[in-house]
Amino acid sequence: MKDKISVALIQNSYEESVEKNIDKNISKIKEAQKMGADFVSLSELHNSLYFCQREDTEFFKLAEEIPGKSTEIYGRLSKELNITLLVSLFEKRARGIFHNTALILDRGEIAGLYRKMHIPDDPGFYEKFYFTPGDIGFEPIETSLGTIGVLICWDQWFPEAARIMCLKGAELLVYPTAIGWAPSDPTEEKSRQLEAWINIQRSHAIANGVFVLSVNRTGNEKINNDEGIDFWGNSFICGPQGEIVKKANSEETITFAEIDKERIDKVRQIWPFFRDRRIDEYEDILNRFF
Amino acid sequence: MKDKISVALIQNSYEESVEKNIDKNISKIKEAQKMGADFVSLSELHNSLYFCQREDTEFFKLAEEIPGKSTEIYGRLSKELNITLLVSLFEKRARGIFHNTALILDRGEIAGLYRKMHIPDDPGFYEKFYFTPGDIGFEPIETSLGTIGVLICWDQWFPEAARIMCLKGAELLVYPTAIGWAPSDPTEEKSRQLEAWINIQRSHAIANGVFVLSVNRTGNEKINNDEGIDFWGNSFICGPQGEIVKKANSEETITFAEIDKERIDKVRQIWPFFRDRRIDEYEDILNRFF
Numbered sequence: 001m002k003d004k005i006s007v008a009l010i011q012n013s014y015e016e017s018v019e020k021n022i023d024k025n026i027s028k029i030k031e032a033q034k035m036g037a038d039f040v041s042l043s044e045l046h047n048s049l050y051f052c053q054r055e056d057t058e059f060f061k062l063a064e065e066i067p068g069k070s071t072e073i074y075g076r077l078s079k080e081l082n083i084t085l086l087v088s089l090f091e092k093r094a095r096g097i098f099h100n101t102a103l104i105l106d107r108g109e110i111a112g113l114y115r116k117m118h119i120p121d122d123p124g125f126y127e128k129f130y131f132t133p134g135d136i137g138f139e140p141i142e143t144s145l146g147t148i149g150v151l152i153c154w155d156q157w158f159p160e161a162a163r164i165m166c167l168k169g170a171e172l173l174v175y176p177t178a179i180g181w182a183p184s185d186p187t188e189e190k191s192r193q194l195e196a197w198i199n200i201q202r203s204h205a206i207a208n209g210v211f212v213l214s215v216n217r218t219g220n221e222k223i224n225n226d227e228g229i230d231f232w233g234n235s236f237i238c239g240p241q242g243e244i245v246k247k248a249n250s251e252e253t254i255t256f257a258e259i260d261k262e263r264i265d266k267v268r269q270i271w272p273f274f275r276d277r278r279i280d281e282y283e284d285i286l287n288r289f290f
Numbered sequence: 291m292k293d294k295i296s297v298a299l300i301q302n303s304y305e306e307s308v309e310k311n312i313d314k315n316i317s318k319i320k321e322a323q324k325m326g327a328d329f330v331s332l333s334e335l336h337n338s339l340y341f342c343q344r345e346d347t348e349f350f351k352l353a354e355e356i357p358g359k360s361t362e363i364y365g366r367l368s369k370e371l372n373i374t375l376l377v378s379l380f381e382k383r384a385r386g387i388f389h390n391t392a393l394i395l396d397r398g399e400i401a402g403l404y405r406k407m408h409i410p411d412d413p414g415f416y417e418k419f420y421f422t423p424g425d426i427g428f429e430p431i432e433t434s435l436g437t438i439g440v441l442i443c444w445d446q447w448f449p450e451a452a453r454i455m456c457l458k459g460a461e462l463l464v465y466p467t468a469i470g471w472a473p474s475d476p477t478e479e480k481s482r483q484l485e486a487w488i489n490i491q492r493s494h495a496i497a498n499g500v501f502v503l504s505v506n507r508t509g510n511e512k513i514n515n516d517e518g519i520d521f522w523g524n525s526f527i528c529g530p531q532g533e534i535v536k537k538a539n540s541e542e543t544i545t546f547a548e549i550d551k552e553r554i555d556k557v558r559q560i561w562p563f564f565r566d567r568r569i570d571e572y573e574d575i576l577n578r579f580f
Contacts, residue, residue, distance in 0.1 A: 117571060118566045118567075119566065120566070122562075133568070137571050137574070138571065138574070157496070157497060157561070157563050158497070158563065158566075158567065159449035159453065159493070159497055160449075160453075160567070160568075160575055163449065163575055164572070164574045164575055167574065167575070167577055167578075167579050167580055169580060192531045192532075192533045193531070195532065195533070196496045196531050196532045199489055199492050199493055199496060199532050200493050200496050200497060200532075202486075202489050202493075203490050203493030203496075206447070206486045206490050206493075207447060207448070207493075241483070241486050242485065242486045242489050243482050243485070243486075270412065271447070272412075273447050273448065274578075274579065276408045276409065276410070276444070276448075277408075277448065277450070277578070278407050278408060278448075278450075278451075279576050279578055281407060281427050281428065282450045282454070282575060282576055283576060284427075284428070284454045284457065284458070285450055285453055285454055285457070285572060285575060286569050286572055286573060287457055287569065288457075288564075288567070288569055289457055289564065290458045290459060
């Protein structure tokens with residue numbers, strides 16, 4: 001397994017037509033592969049608009065089984081392009097059980113999947129209506145490029161999730177995401193939210209000495225008649241000291257970088273946080289509150 | 291208990307004379323109180339040079355009991371000035387048992403103490419030689435100003451420590467610190483280290499919806515004949531979205547701000563991370579590695 005790998009994050013805007021979104025994703029994935037990417041990640045729920053802006057049983061028709069149509073389309077593509085590809089699907093697991101699921105397709109094979117563990121619910125992000133919380137825990141996925149810890153959007157606010165993934169060997173954490181502002185939010189609030197979002201993800205790189213890849217969608221989407229959400233883009237790649245390697249703004253773009261996993265060894269030698277964790281004194285973290 | 295409190299961080303440089311350091315601290319604490327501070331924090335081990343640059347049994351003579359001389363001096367001062375004061379001492383607990391301990395003196399009374407839990411050891415920071423790891427866990431301290439989670443320097447790299455303090459009710463996390471660069475480190479490495487140090491502490495504010503106060507020393511100190519350490523200052527106060535409220539550079543200074551604890555309520559309502567923690571799935575965090 002090689003230490004140097006090239007990674008690419010697809011930051012798209014999306015529209016109502018699932019077919020057009022899939023075509024757009026395919027075309028961008030091909031472009032990323034031409035740039036030299038070994039690993040390509042799409043953003044959260046990239047086949048559709050972000051339907052969780054409203055609670056509506058109509059949207060359950062967007063869900064699909066895994067494996068199913070999308071697994072087949074993207075799986076074939078990952079084989080054709082000889083890449084490792086992260087896709088994010090609205091999974092129908094059973095009648096009435098749906099998940100927000102990410103899947104790694106490794107050169108045509110399903111390497112593994114992750115079902116979103118932390119489910120948000122706030123105005124415009126009514127995910128608790130749609131998604132059953134994941135029940136397979138924080139298990140990184142072995143791929144031909146190394147061990148990848150997949151976490152999804154809201155998971156990014158929880159240091160426990162990143163930590164467990166890394167204790168289990170993740171070398172890269174990848175966060176497919178759909179996050180944005182209410183357009184009417186004050187400028188200072190927007191800036192605090194964006195900064196906090198970048199900061200918390202960089203902190204997982206720092207605390208664990210790993211690479212973090214975060215990939216968001218962009219553009220305004222209206223599902224109700226109101227102002228909708230301005231997805232803020234800003235996909236980024238950071239190294240094991242939290243240093244930004246490459247970052248997008250809010251445009252449609254592919255964020256590309258070559259990363260060297262050997263840097264994980266070097267950083268963990270100068271910052272040996274795993275050596276000093278007080279595992280004898282962390283049990284209280286299993287409580288809701290005191 | 292009032293929600294609005296004024297806090298001040300004393301960022302000093304230090305010299306060999308303990309007496310002169312204490313005099314300097316007293317004078318700066320008085321200055322902070324004149325500015326209107328209710329809570330004043332000194333930095334880590336503020337009575338001496340940072341002796342952990344070298345392993346030398348000679349330095350154990352700097353240790354003292356708690357309560358002892360420093361407790362008395364600073365305790366009297368906190369009473370006289372009617373303030374809540376954080377001091378950081380090299381504690382002699384018993385023959386051959388020493389701790390890196392922080393103490394909150396609340397208007398003349400010992401409100402509580404914290405013994406550093408995570409002990410670093412890397413070139414120039416040979417703390418494992420001097421300090422027995424703390425055994426009283428992550429217990430916040432009740433004061434007349436509210437509940438304060440005291441953590442010390444190296445603790446700042448461990449999200450578990452911040453999390454447990456906040457689950458136990460901490461409204462403010464305070465990190466007395468002694469951190470700096472080797473003067474010969476490349477500029478880019480210095481910048482990565484400083485940014486990471488700020489980033490990881492802001493992340494604890496974000497993840498837990500609390501205020502974070504970090505107070506560092508400044509200036510070059512040589513204990514060996516080599517280049518010594520450039521302590522980088524940069525003490526700061528940030529709010530529960532991780533937003534910087536006030537930050538120093540590397541000069542000797544008092545970082546002062548009024549903070550409103552009601553903001554904790556507001557931020558936790560829009561970012562209800564405590565609501566969504568997957569405490570049913572965090573047990574793996576108690577492992578060293580997998």
